Amino acid sequence: MKNIRSGLNGAALAFAASLAACGGGSSDSSTPVTPTATPTGITLSGTASTGTAISGKTVSAKCAIGNGTGTSKDDGSYSVAIEGGKWPCLAHVTTADGTDLYTVAAPASSTATTAMANITPVTQLVVASLAGTAPASYYGAFDATAAAAVTSTAVVAAQTAVVATLTSGGVANVPADPVSTPVTPAHTAALTNLGTTLTNSGTTLADLTTTVATNSTTTVTGVPSVTSGTPSLPADVALRPAASNCAALRSGTYRLVHPKANTALADQYGKIVINDVKTMAITFPDGSTGNWAANGPCRYTGNAGRTDIVVSPSGVVVARYLADDNVTYLMAIAFPDQSHTQAELVGSWNAISLNGNNGLFAGVLIRATVDATGAATPTFCGDPTSATWNTSACTTLPSGTLDFKANPDGGYDSKYGRAFAYRAGGGELMIVEVDGDGSFTIITHQRTNSLPTVGTVNNSWGLSMGPQLTSTSTVSESGNTVTSVDATAGSYVRHTHNPGTTNDHDETLRVNNPFDGYTHRAPGTAPADDGSTATIRDFTALGLRGMGMSVLLLESQKTFFVSVAKP
CATH class of the missing domain: 2.60.40.1120 (Carboxypeptidase-like, regulatory domain)
Known part of the structure; x- marks a missing residue:
């Protein structure tokens, strides 16, 4: 009995303890148990x-x-x-x-x-x-x-x-x-x-x-791409083998534009292929083959010396070549073949053109805006019908006077011809257009030029065309050093040297003149280092940002000039 009572008492105590643990008593209220959260x-x-x-x-x-x-x-x-x-x-x-x-x-x-x-x-x-x-x-x-x-x-x-x-x-x-x-x-x-x-x-x-x-077109940052003015190659081109004497020249297919008067439009553009930069084996637009021979850093000769070729730091090839008549020299420009969209044309552009009129060509400055449909609203400064190259008179034409449409075969159809674009490694775009009559235009984005830094040294090659699109028989060379800048006047002075001459001299250039993005050199004279008096001829230049090139109009000499930076 005693053991039974003790067992009952123990059971009662255990039961009471369990009630206490549950809140005790006979109350109907209770507190639910909240499970511990497991972090995801x-x-x-x-x-x-x-x-x-x-x-x-x-x-x-x-x-x-x-x-x-x-x-x-x-x-x-x-x-x-x-x-x-x-x-x-x-x-x-x-x-x-x-x-x-x-x-x-x-x-x-x-x-x-x-x-x-x-x-x-x-x-x-x-x-x-x-x-x-x-x-x-x-x-x-x-x-x-x-x-x-x-x-x-x-x-x-x-x-x-x-x-x-x-x-x-x-x-x-x-x-x-x-x-x-x-x-x-x-x-x-x-x-x-x-x-x-x-x-x-x-x-x-x-x-x-x-x-x-x-060069990204897939950015999610919402910030427009910031382009670079330093000439460089596009990413894919930079991965290809380089010529032994020119890091800017790579193997691959190049778009070629070679303006010529009285020639069918289709015969003024095409493609060349640099098959092997080690041997400089080339395939030309007509399927024929040949080789270029190195003639110094980023310079070559072809066709038994009849073609002189230079390469800009961005991989643009500019050549002076002997035409089929074996008398006339012409100019050509080539760059790595790329695909571009209609949307890339939208914006404001500057250009320098050799514009034709009945077989004769005159220098013209062009500014234009292009909308999403490709319609351009251009302002022409110059008159192709005039015997003088006077770019001071400007006329704005209605929207759609010029237009550009993407062509499935590459480049764009323009109102009067074909245009091809090249985006260099720094993201800047250059467009080269040729029309059915041989008119030739080089185009770049509008911008405001900055003054150069004192001490900047420039060395370049020069190739030119005249009123009949013919080129000189030689490629010129020149160099200069910036010696001072005048921020108030928007001008700078450079000391110019032309190899083979002794008349080194100073000359003054004004940036953003006559319009933003252009540079002007006024005519005049200057004392030369050899004691003579140097003649300075006027020009209007358009720098092709990111290309290592400029195009110029030497109005008084009726010359369209392409300047290519030497390596």
């Missing part, structure tokens, strides 16, 4: 590789919300968990040689908890294309606001652009989706191929990244 997160993984695994390096990720770090394994694979993270993300790793590489992850579904993003030289270019700026700067400033513009669609567009650039440059078998395609042996081979191509072309990944960013 995302995980970013992939492989860091340059063709060789990037092992034992810190991988850092920054996301729309959250950030995290991880360490790459021996095979380059990594995984970064971001607690409470939200897509999209950027990731970064530094290679053993100190190169910074970046990538991007933007899953199509915002609720995805995992995503793959390789970190390679190719994904570095994808981020450059996506951002339109240096990947390091973009990563440093990446926040929720910047992330809001990054979509899976935008990443696909950037990847497509980069893969097209690399393929055009000769890098084979790059995956269409280099960000998330597993780094298999084939993918590794493509990365190795890129490294080899960079080495063989003399182009660095840093330079290629800058060029891709500057």
